[in-house]
Amino acid sequence: MIAAYVLLLVPFLGIAFFGLTGHRDDTGKVNIGLNTFSFLASIWLAVKVLNVGSLYSADQAFLIDSFNVYLIMLTAFVGLTTSIFSGPYMAHEKELGKLNDRRLKLYYSMYQGFMLAMYLVLTTNNMGVMWVAMEGATLATVLLVSLYRTPESIEAAWKYFILCGVGIAQALFGTILLYYAAVQIGDSEHALLWSVLYENADKLNPDILKIAFVFLLIGYGTKIGLVPLHNWLPDAHSEGPTPMSAVLSGLLLNDALYAVVRNKMLVDGATQNNSAGLLMMGFGLLSFLVAAVFLHRQKDIKRLFSYSSIEHMGIMTFAFGMGGPLATFAALLHMTVHSLTKSAIFVTVGHAAQVAGTQDIKKIRGLIKTQPKIGWGLLIGTVAIAGFPPFGVFTSEFLVLLATMHSYPWLAPVLLLGIGIAFAGLFRHIQPMVFGEQPEGQLPVKANLWPVFIHLGLVFWLGLAIPDFLANWFSQATLLISGSTPL
Amino acid sequence: MTWLLAIFQTLLFVALAPLLAGWLKWCKCHLQNRQAPSLLQPYRELLKLTRKQPVVAEHASWIFTRAPYIIFSATVLAASIVPLIAVDLPTAAIADVIVLVGFFAFARFFLALAGLDIGTAFGGMGSSREMTISSLAEPAMLMAIFTLTMTASTTNLSFAIVHVLNEGLVLRPSFVFALFALMLVAIAETGRIPVDNPDTHLELTMIHEAMILEYSGRHLALIEWASQVKLMLYGVLIANIFFPWGIAQGFSIQALAYGLLAIIVKLALLAILLSISETLLAKMRLFRVQEYLSFAYLLGLLGMLSHIILEASR
């Protein structure tokens, strides 16, 4: 359990350090160092869980089980690689005169703040603390969205703040209702602990939980980016600095979904049916389809990929909602591969935008000719996110499709249509950007693309074979969530 | 022995072909109140041509000079598989009626290439038209043949003829349709009036002649001979499939002689029929040939349907 405390302590110290020292030239490297520490701690934690099984802290305030341990590792990993990317990226932005030292100080301390919030969401066993951390994540990132201080970025940040704030307030109402239901059956001391609630789920009042779930779903769903609550997402992703978009897309959305699923497990236990799942399926499918259509009319490259994130979150929500071992397994896998791929894509997108000097899709052309690594990175990343094998996204989408075919065959064509539309929407924009002749004045930039290729390599590996320990966690989590293991 | 007989029959076929052409010309001349040349005139012409030194266009490649041999041998091979005076000959088993169509296609392929080889407008025109007409004729012909082969349930010509012989005289509507279809196709494929006029060199109406305009000497002789064999092939097909009576089923001298006589009479009659129609009809515009051939196809189709509906319905 010490590992978990270390995990939380490191970013906390990071905030303090960056906040106190201000920006120096090697701050980026310190950031990498801190994230490396976190990552090592997460590995330590993972090894622990692998050996012992679920871990509880002394007062049950923290819980590490197979559902969140892999997300913790993923978070630490993406946090690390993104910090590796963000060093030279932010330095370049500073050279361009877009940022100054004060804002970089803010950036780095809030980066750690965001990581802290993410770890807290994942590790805590207390639903109330989870809510607090979730809100904390919003607060940490909202100033980063407006980091460039352009009118657009301020607008985006304001929308992000208000919409997520209102949304998350609803989640709090849901949490209060949950607490209320819990207090009715037992002591109020541990009434918000997820593990306690889960054990007594069948005793909770199903009526209350149903209503609570509506609030929770809409609240956290705003952060997941479910249509029609998604409106902040493309704005915030496109206007903030790219490393922020990478972690927002790769981590924050996942964690929000994680929160919803944790709650769904309680609700399912109480209601003994899948009514909560149906709600999630509806939202998921709607998000998926609408986002797929939106892809077609994007003009800004980062907006494009943020809609793609909405689309993928839709698939996951749909899959979790469908329940059943196959779909759940697929959704868990999809969380992993999506955040790996999407953060890798945002890294390349950031560099691509720097190469072209703009985020306007129409003006980014011939990347492969200009800087082959960025071009290929973007292209292969898009291939991966569009669900082509042997990348892992394919595996999970394949399983989702089959599970749909099994349980709701009439939805399968809809899903298929959505995947087709989304794919066309992505590629019609990406292809002209990477291929073709290099336009005038487009010059290569200094870029560190190792994170991209490591991420894509991992996704590739996951598409070919899922390593045993991960498969083990996935199936245990599946067992936990859906009640049985896949096949 | 049977192989010898088969070779003999093939040679006979090739040898008689110019005679049929002469006879046809003779009939036409008489019908049109003209002085007829001798029946042997085609032989003389062929002989004359083989003795001449061929003149070849400057740009012509080996395709042009080798095509006549290829065309001729493909046609001869086609002749070898069609029963002329006797059935059950071993050569008939080498290939069936579909392969026969294949041989025609083979010859036509090279004829058309030869037309394109010299690089004049005429050659291209002839090739283009020839390929057009044959593309339309081929389905019609196969439709007619299918009617027949479905009745006999074989595509082997020899077996089919035997089947018709054994059945005796049965009045099959499908056969009537198929017969007419095949006749129409035969006229188109052999380049007779009203589709093409073998006697004209009028530039805009030429089809076959346009392709071979540059040929001379032995090359021309081969091509002419091959087209005479082709004409006779269609005649024999029509005569022996639809009216097989008289063809030799054994290999006795008597039967063979009788068979020869029968086929000569049948072909003579067919030629008279053809010359009458050529005298009565005028040549069509090129773009009416499609209607003509679709009519042939329709007949073939009707034949097929009447076979299915009227004759073999289950």
Added chain:
Amino acid sequence: MMTMILAYNAVLLSFASGLLALLSNQRAMLMALSQRYLTSDFHYPRCRKFLDRILEENRHASLHRRAVFVLLGLSGVFAVLAGLAVMMGQDSLTDQIGLGLPWLPWHVRFDGLSGFFYLIIGIGVIAVSLYGPAYVAFYQESQNPFAVLGLFTGLFVGGMLLVLLADDAFFFMIAWELMSVASYFLVAFQHEHSANRRAAFIYLLMAQVGALAIILSFGVLASFSDGFTFDALRQATLSPTWASIAFVLALLGFGMKAGIVPVHVWLPEAHPAAPSHISALMSGVMLKVAVYGLIRFCFDLLGELQWQWGVVLLVLGTVSAVGGILYAMMQPNLKRLLAYSSIENIGIIFMVLGLSMIFMANGHPQLAALGFLAALFHAFNHSLFKNLLFLGAGILQHQTHDLNIDTMGGLIQRMPQTSFLFLVGCMSISSLPLFNGFVSEWLAFQTALQVDVLDNGVLRSLIPVSAAALALTAALAAACFVKVFGMIFLGLPRSRNSEKAQEVKDKSMLYGPALLAGLCFFFGIFPNLIINLLNGVAKQLLGQSLPNDTALSWLWLAPVSANKVSYSPPMVLVGVLIAGGISFWYLRRNLETKTMRRAAAWDCGFGGLTPRMQYSCSAFTMPFRRIFARVWLIDERVDKEMQGAMDMEVKAVHYHLQVQDHSWPRLYQPITHGVNQLAKQVGRIQTGNIRVYLGYSFVTLILMLWVIS
């Protein structure tokens, strides 16, 4: 097990060639490596010398290319060996690879059907790797890096081979998509042309839609069984409706890849865009993999066949065959033409497969085997001659820097060897006797003619009609390839480029086409070799093979029974040789007339034939254009430029002709338009006003609460 190792080797070698290709341009790195590790304690001077020679500045690139293609070629050789071994062994080997999902390792199965397609791929790959080194040398490294080309070629070939090995739905889809994606990158290889980019996009889009349909069709089967292995899917018992749904989905998916009308549009776009040896692989081989998929799905997995499916296949096949060749005829671009002709041939294959299905469903397995055999044999033949023609097209493109048929002409004088090989291809594809294309069409006709055994009147009349359509197709194909060969090689050169064209310098480029041409002829004369192999496949899959067709002797082909039909290509060859030889010898015995006299061609007395007087492509096909006018969207204009007093004198005449496929405006443009419109409408929900967004949130909340209570 030996066979299995051969099969794996084929896959591994193709991947290896791809990886090796990645190392191109890394000469400096290799130098550094060799110097670093091989300096001090390296005791093999010869080896050292060898390495130095390999890494020599100006030889390294070419050596490296050769090495990549040698690996690819070896992969082809192994594929051929493995295919032959498994077909001769007549057994099916199974294996598992420890990749994939935790509870579902990749299942591998190598049986006769896979083996046959292995053979097809192997031959294609061997030909391509003989041809490749010289061909790719033309690409500029800076513009079109070889690393990309080589890598994706390796992945592409490997993907195709894996598709054939797959024995569970998941592995199958991975291999399938690997094949699609790798070939997408190959289509986009010369991405500086916008047409190529567009082609690649359409290709990938349709590949993706097709793949989704295939996944769904597997999904249908999987939801009636317990698992995704093909063994489990075979056990699935479906109601006829569900089986039909699965069939339609599979047909859509595999048909899209195979290029069936009307879902064929990607094909004529993508095949010309890729480098020629890749077009050869795509057209000659990849389409066959789609056919394999359909066969595997319908004949193997679905089990109980329904005759209606056969009718669907028959009709679609007929439409594709006739439509494909008619569209092909109008193309001035050689590679587009060949691509459309692939649609035609795939149509023929589907048609015969449909017949086979009909016979199978009506309880005539022996006739079904005949049709099945004809289809597979045609697939084999098409892979040979289409490969040959595409490779030939590549040579032409390099020697004349053009693919427009209308600018060529007279090349037979300048490129005699190429022209001869190309002629063989043209003759095969026109299904002339003595060549392999004819044999398979002949078998197809024989299958169709067995219709008399059926009881259903509709089928009895439908099948002969489609057989007549097949005849039409064959005749049109002959016309089309007369045009192709005539316009390209015969007559007079129509442009400076073709006037200056020369035979390829690097003769190794001709080895690949020569191999294919030789096989075309060889299997045209001895089709029994393949048919015997295929008999085993049919026996494995349909449980029925043809009767002992060697009743007469090995020279004869008698698929139904010896006293019904027979065809003996060797005898025909002998006959032709005798007849041709005799006439040749006889007519040239006179020494005086033996030599020919050369003279100017007849010019009607106008004097001076010019190349512009020749028939052109569009002139040649004009009669067809008029007769089948409805088939195309024809935009034909004649613009006259006038001058002089009152503008009465004609100065110049411009002829403009554009022939378009119906499927664009009928099927694809409406879809694109629809999606864009939909996006526009849906876009309106995102107004940019935060109060509206809050309103969404509010209304959603209210609605949800109302729904739940």
Added chain:
Amino acid sequence: MNIEQQDFYTQAILSMAALIGLASFLMLGQGRLLRLIFVFALQGLLLTLTAALSAYSLDNHHLYISAGLTLVLKVMFIPWMLRRQVLAMHMNRDVEALENKTLVMLGGASLMVFSYYVLHPIVQSSSTIMVNALAVSLSVVLLGMLLMISHRQAVAHVVGFMSIENGLFFAAIVATNGMPMVVELGIAFDVLVAAVLFGIFFFHIRTSIDSLDVDRLNRLNEIDQ
């Protein structure tokens, strides 16, 4: 159980609930920003009193802390900050013309009914009568949202946002006698940070569009121009 059978404290809390609901209505119909802020502060005060009452009656000491926090944050700090902004922007004399004011008020009233309808099953199954107030707290939340939807000023949005928080806090008190202390503190911290951030944003928005009208923040949209 009717209200007359309850003890005095419960009656007091239920009365507070009514007053808090009323405050929300007042805010909803308010066009002047300074008055809006004043009513908001009043609502905060009512909430503080409720918390204190509840703490006293239930002998739940950590609610005193909550009450204190509420007093500091929502009665003093936030209203002070907002007021300062309004005065700095010289918006104290502006009257926002609300569209369809009657409709909005009617909507607000029906929201209250709706809240009661939604929470009916919960209230019925409960033993304590204080839970009746839950419907009021839900309607405060919903009215807060409605306030944000109907007002265009960023200041009003902040007020709406904070009044949603008020509703939540009230719900926590009446339904569960307050959340666990950790959570309470966390929430309070979040509210504090949010308030600070709002201040920062007012500054940024003003510098970028020279106004606090959120309707002018619509550059990022998906509509064809």
